[in-house]
Amino acid sequence: MLNFVLRRLFSSVAVLLVATFLVFVLADIAVDPLEDLRTSTAPNKAALIAERTQLLGLDQPSPVRYLSWLGGVAGCAIGKCDLGMAWRTNQPVADVLGSALVVTLKLVTVATVLAIVLGVLVGVVSALRQYEGFDYGIIFLSFLLYSLPTFWVAVLLKQWVAIGFNDFLQDATISLPAILAIAIVLGIIFGSAVGGEWRRRFIVFGVSAASTIAVLSYISATKWLLDPALGPVVILVTGLGIAYAVTAVSTGVRNKRAMYTAMTVAVLGAALWWPLQFVFQQANGALITGLAVVAVAVGVVVGYAWGGPDRGQSARTGAIVAFLVAGLIYFDRLMQAWRPYSESSVINGRPIPTIGSQTPNLKGSYWVVTLDQLTHLLLPTLALILISFAGYTRYQRASMLEVMNQDYVRTARAKGLTERTVIMRHAFRNSLIPLATIVPLDIAALLGGAVITERIFGWTGMGTMFLKSLDNAELDPLMIYVLIVGAVAVIANFLADLVYAALDPRIRVNA
């Protein structure tokens, strides 16, 4: 094992060195730092050129300059970092890099997590409904999303989601045909996703369409979108729904103690809504994180308190429900900040922004600032999700189908296990193994690959740093970008191998 790790480490470093060297030489050919001076009409043109040549060491061949750059970066190992300068602005690369990394991480984390969760969910349902209407619909949709260029989608999103929604908010009423259309579409989606007998599909269709009509009419009639809030009653009802759904998936509804745990947690959450409103007045990031941890802990404790032989399962169910209900309460408080946010002078009634990562000069409480960041995240996250969602769906569907045809699934069914147990415990868990190997690679790719999304939505992250340095002929920031992206890719590859070997005993790493 140690031998394998060492060998891998050595070859990774070698690969990284060759890759950075290649990019350095190529980029050196591509950019011309003297371009603006060559065409300048300044009287001291020759002196200026000589000065810049001196500054950037252009009189030396590029391999020599690569070595000196590498020496500076290697200094990090002994605590003397020299990442170079973005020479046009005279900024140290370390400063530029720090802020860019934070921005990109913020953008990529949310998008990746959401894309994985949604993609896996839809992929599993699609596999369970193989060769039915829902499955064909998802296959077509994933092909379509796969074929969409990011920059095209992004412009459409800006136009429809941001500008269209902001225009819609001026009035905030939904017309009757629109309500009916949305209801029918949602009804068809849910009806075909649930599947089974036609009677069952029609019932699901009717129920989901009718409830959509009711909710949308209420939203439209009360202009709810201008001043949204959930309130304790909606939180209680939704919480109970979440409790039932989570129990059904995680332990099965026949496990009474788990069901009682989930219900208790949901009721507790709704009861705590009122006192929490006062706590939220002093909110900050640390407090919210702490409250989330407390919520999960309460869920676990409630699960243990219900006791029984399977208290572990109850505790797990309780924790999941507690987290979701807590999220609901948090979301409700964010909604209450919506009105002050959209009416503030810098927002001026157009709350969905199309550019940047935050509104400059926005002053307000923790809630307003958080809401501002979320609205800025909305469009780029959507654009990123739409594209990686398709990949995850296809991948998860294929892997789930593969597992469902395995002998051990047949054995599980033959033992008389319920379909829920077969799917959740025997099939679903094993179908996640191949996913565990592409997630690290995907995160690595997203970290460097959000170039287009960042550019379109005006986020000054890693991708923008790369494009800017290429345009400005600044090699130092460009090389740091390449180094980080390459290193992350190498590490992700390595992690993926290790994870696969750990999860799947058929794989051996020391080969």
Place this chain on the structure above:
Amino acid sequence: MSNIEQSIPDEGDRLENAIELKEVEGLSQGQIVFRRFVRHKGAMIGLVVLMGIVILAATSIGWGPIPGWWKGGGFGGSNPVEIPGGRPTLQLWGEGGFQIGNYPFGQDAIGKDMFALTMRGTQQSLMVMVVIGLIATVVGVLIGAFAGFFRGWLDNLLMRFTDVFIVLPTLVVGAVLGKIFGNVNAVILAVTLGFISWTGLARLVRGDFLALREREFVDAARVAGASNARIMFKHMIPNAMGVIIVNTTLLMSAAILLETALSYLGFGVQLPDVSLGWLINEYQTAFATRPWLFWWPGLFIVAIALCINFIGDGLRDAFDPRQRRIPTTRALRRTEKAAAKREARAASVGTVDGANG
């Protein structure tokens, strides 16, 4: 989540096999694959639409030696604006019925014909896509084949070389290369992009070759005195053709998105030539006033990529030996009846024979 269709009982399995066997009776592997491909509806629709786009783009404004039938015969020239605002003259219904008009895709602010621009962009994007696909396939197959066939140090060296390109995002290297070659010539840009897009294929071909070289037919060829090159190119590559063809297709759909993305960022095809990505970049700000300038190039990108993805999916199904067509209920019943009839006949023949004997 409760009613998963239980696996088909044995009787059904047997019938399905009977249908499958009857269909492939006396056909070569290539014919089977072709038949399966032709039966894939998505792939066939994709193929037809793609051919339509290629023919439209190639003939309308002319391509190289092919003369165009579209008036003006070129792109980039500006004319007086026909309908105020440059709205498209294409109309599908309404007064006067279906009409193409002089400017079916509309005109931009200075009166350029959007149809001609879109056609030129499609030509460029298709050309770049095919060149990237061809070069990446050749390089990927060669590197994968040598690594898988010879193993040992050569395999190690070639695979580390592949890793060098894998750790660098294609878009990043593409941008750097585009900065060098983009304003020179679209063909040269495509060639250089082809040289960085082969990594996935090389890995797959290597994996295939590692398995193939252990097979008996390779030993047989070696015993018969075939050279290494002959074994690789005459015996092993035809057996890896499925993987190669499928991945070349998928590579091409990635290639068209790469080219348009680079052109959008300004590192791809540049004026005086145009590509679909360049058009979107140029006209994205006009979305609110002249949405057609933005819609048409985008629709062509999506249509091409979608068609190729569907064709790739059809090819994958056609080459996959585990893939079985789900027979319709009617076909199942028919086979069942035929089997019953045959059995009845066999039984009666048996009794007659017995009586005679």
